[in-house]
Amino acid sequence: MRAVARDQLSSEPVMPSALAHGLASCHACGMLSRLGGHEHAHCPRCHARLHARKPDSISRTWALLILAYILYIPANILPILESRALLTAESNTIMSGILMFWETGSWMIAGLVFIASIVVPLTKLFALTWLLVSVQLRSRSRPYQRTQLYRMIDFIGRWSMLDIYVVALTVTLVQVGSLASIQVGSGALAFGAVVVVTMLAAHTFDPRLIWDAAGTQHD
Amino acid sequence: MQPTLPPAMPGARSARLIACRDCDLLQYEVELENHADAHCVRCDNILYRGTRTNLNLMLALMLGCAVLMAASNLFPIAILEVQGVHVEATLFNTVLTVYDQGRPLVAALVLLTCILLPGLEIACMLYLLLPLYLGRIAPGTPAVFRLVLAIHPWSMMEIFLLGVLVTLVKLTDFASIIPGVSLWSFCALIVFFTMAASAFSVRDFWEWVELRGAVQDVQEIKESLP
Numbered sequence: 001m002r003a004v005a006r007d008q009l010s011s012e013p014v015m016p017s018a019l020a021h022g023l024a025s026c027h028a029c030g031m032l033s034r035l036g037g038h039e040h041a042h043c044p045r046c047h048a049r050l051h052a053r054k055p056d057s058i059s060r061t062w063a064l065l066i067l068a069y070i071l072y073i074p075a076n077i078l079p080i081l082e083s084r085a086l087l088t089a090e091s092n093t094i095m096s097g098i099l100m101f102w103e104t105g106s107w108m109i110a111g112l113v114f115i116a117s118i119v120v121p122l123t124k125l126f127a128l129t130w131l132l133v134s135v136q137l138r139s140r141s142r143p144y145q146r147t148q149l150y151r152m153i154d155f156i157g158r159w160s161m162l163d164i165y166v167v168a169l170t171v172t173l174v175q176v177g178s179l180a181s182i183q184v185g186s187g188a189l190a191f192g193a194v195v196v197v198t199m200l201a202a203h204t205f206d207p208r209l210i211w212d213a214a215g216t217q218h219d
Numbered sequence: 220m221q222p223t224l225p226p227a228m229p230g231a232r233s234a235r236l237i238a239c240r241d242c243d244l245l246q247y248e249v250e251l252e253n254h255a256d257a258h259c260v261r262c263d264n265i266l267y268r269g270t271r272t273n274l275n276l277m278l279a280l281m282l283g284c285a286v287l288m289a290a291s292n293l294f295p296i297a298i299l300e301v302q303g304v305h306v307e308a309t310l311f312n313t314v315l316t317v318y319d320q321g322r323p324l325v326a327a328l329v330l331l332t333c334i335l336l337p338g339l340e341i342a343c344m345l346y347l348l349l350p351l352y353l354g355r356i357a358p359g360t361p362a363v364f365r366l367v368l369a370i371h372p373w374s375m376m377e378i379f380l381l382g383v384l385v386t387l388v389k390l391t392d393f394a395s396i397i398p399g400v401s402l403w404s405f406c407a408l409i410v411f412f413t414m415a416a417s418a419f420s421v422r423d424f425w426e427w428v429e430l431r432g433a434v435q436d437v438q439e440i441k442e443s444l445p
Contacts, residue, residue, distance in 0.1 A: 015261065016245045018238035023245070025238040028365045029421055030267060032238050045425060046361040052243075101389070109388055112381075147241055147262045161332065161375050165382025166389070168329050172308040172316040173299040173390060184322045192328045199372065211242040211262070 017211070019052045026050060057206040058132060064201035065128050071194045072125065078187030080167050093187060094118065094163060116162040117191070124153045124160075124198045128205060135209045143214040150207045157202055160195045164188060239264050272418035274427055278348045280415040284341045287408035292334065295399035296383055299390060309401065310334055329379075337374035337412075343367045344415075347424075356431050364424070371416070377409045 018024060024035045026043035033050060035041055041050040079091030092100065094117050101110035127149050134146060167188050174182045235248040239259035251257055251269035259266055295307040310333060318326035343363050350357040357363065383405070387396050 017243040018245050019243055021245060023236070023238060025240055025243075027240065028368050029425060030237070030240065031425075032236055046364055048361075048365055104392065106388060109385055113385065143242070144262055147264070151241070151264070158372060158375055159378055159381075161328075161378050162382050162385065164325065164328060165333075165379045166385050168313050168317050168325070169296075169308055169382060169386040170389070171320065172313045173297065173306055173386070173396075174393075175306050183320050184317055184325055188325050189322060192325055196328070203372075207241045207262075208243040211244070 017208075019208075019212075024050045024052045027054075053208055053212075054204060054206040057204055057209060058136065060204040061128065061132055061201050064197050064204060065125065065132070068125060068194050068197040068201060071190050071197060072121065075187055075191035075194050078190060079185035080163065080187040080191060081170065081182065082185045083182040091185060094191065097163075113163060113166070116159050120156050120160045121194055121198060124157055124202065127153050128198070128201055131205060131210070135213055138213040140214045143210045146210050147207050150202075150205065150210075154202045157195070157199045160198075161192070164192050164195070237266055239266060267422045268420040270423055271420060272423070274348065274351055277415060277419065278345075278352050280411050280418075281341060281344045281348060283411045284408060284415065285345060287404050287411060288338060288341055290404040291401045291408055294401040294404065296401040296405065297387055297399050298397040299394050300397065301394045307399070309399075332373055332375040333379045336370050337376050340367055340370045340374050341412075343370070351427050351431060354431060354434065356428055356435070360428060376405070376412065380405055380409055 018032065022035050023032055024041070025032050026046060026048050028048040029043060029046040031043055031045045033041070033044055035050060035052055042048065043050055076094055079093055081092040081097065083090045083092075098110050098114050098117070101107075101113060131146060131150060134141075167184055171182050171184055236245055237248050238245050239262060241264040242259060242262040244259060244261045246260060246266075248267075249257060251267075253270045255269040257266040257269075258264065292310050295309050296313075297308050299306045299308070314326050314330045314334070317329060343366055346357055347360060347363055347367070383402065387398070390396055
């Protein structure tokens with residue numbers, strides 16, 4: 001059920017934003033309140049700090065995003081799983097782990113891990129970069145689609161943790177004895193950091209900036 | 220100069236305003252039927268949710284989650300058997316093994332996202348809901364409520380469960396795997412937790428709180444009367 005039917009608004013030329021009226025909705029409980037002149041306004045219901053827009057959204061998101069790009073390199077180059085036997089040593093990166101699943105015939109699992117560990121983090125990095133650039137260029141095109149994209153990456157981001165859990169469980173269950181061992185590789189740390197940092201980056205980005213730039217002249 | 224507010228829409232039955240949290244569009248609230256969501260007319264974001272549940276059901280689900288959470292932490296998730304040797308994986312010894320291998324940060328990540336934060340979230344919800352059920356408001360309700368919202372994206376038990384399934388499929392080629400008690404309690408926990416999360420309406424929660432608050436105020440006034 002929509003708040004108001006879409007066609008009723010198409011004839012309405014004004015798209016009033018809360019900020020233009022000196023109002024802000026609480027990021028925690030959603031209650032709308034008037035932003036006073038003073039800086040430290042709090043929500044009267046749940047006492048959260050009120051901000052018309054997330055503070056320093058663009059610079060904070062850029063900082064986290066650049067950090068995520070940097071961490072993404074060791075996350076994919078370094079092994080996430082190292083197994084040592086008496087004579088052989090084998091190390092698996094994220095990609096070689098997926099290939100191993102593929103070659104042993106577990107295509108479903110290979111696809112699942114590929115989506116969670118490769119597709120989702122890359123989509124998040126590129127999508128956030130595009131959103132930031134488009135907001136900074138004050139782009140007016142497709143604000144609706146960009147907002148949908150933001151909501152999607154905010155929703156799927158956490159599923160990249162899958163590989164970390166698989167690695168942790170594998171090293172726990174496979175304890176082959178003193179002659180051989182299987183260990184968490186340093187790549188797992190970098191990959192875990194990528195997931196956490198991109199989640200934080202999505203959290204600090206403010207989708208309302210998309211609409212601020214798109215302004216009232218929206219079709 | 221401030222732009223003027225638009226007049227109330229013909230379809231709107233209330234004069235209460237709400238702003239979309241994704242696009243900041245001001246719009247009038249409408250009354251919702253149960254199990255309906257109000258969406259933003261411009262960006263389609265969910266503005267607020269209609270009533271899906273009541274306090275009793277929510278409390279029951281959370282109590283169920285607490286019991287299942289305890290069970291999931293006590294019993295092994297899976298047992299691997301090679302040549303008569305059994306290796307058990309519980310949630311906590313998974314964290315310990317990773318820690319012992321010199322990866323304290325990865326261990327901390329698993330500990331936080333699968334044990335501590337989900338546990339804290341369930342504990343906070345019980346802290347908020349139990350007093351409401353008894354007709355009172357827990358002290359510090361606003362702060363605890365904000366804590367729950369902040370924790371929620373970081374409790375990743377459902378992803379851990381998927382990780383368990385992937386690992387078990389992966390290892391069945393090399394050894395025989397016996398699913399542990401915890402695997403089943405974990406599945407039930409995810410079902411309860413997801414039901415509770417998808418039924419929870421922030422707006423309903425504050426209505427429960429405000430109703431209790433009003434009742435308490437009336438009682439205080441009555442008591443103060445001679």
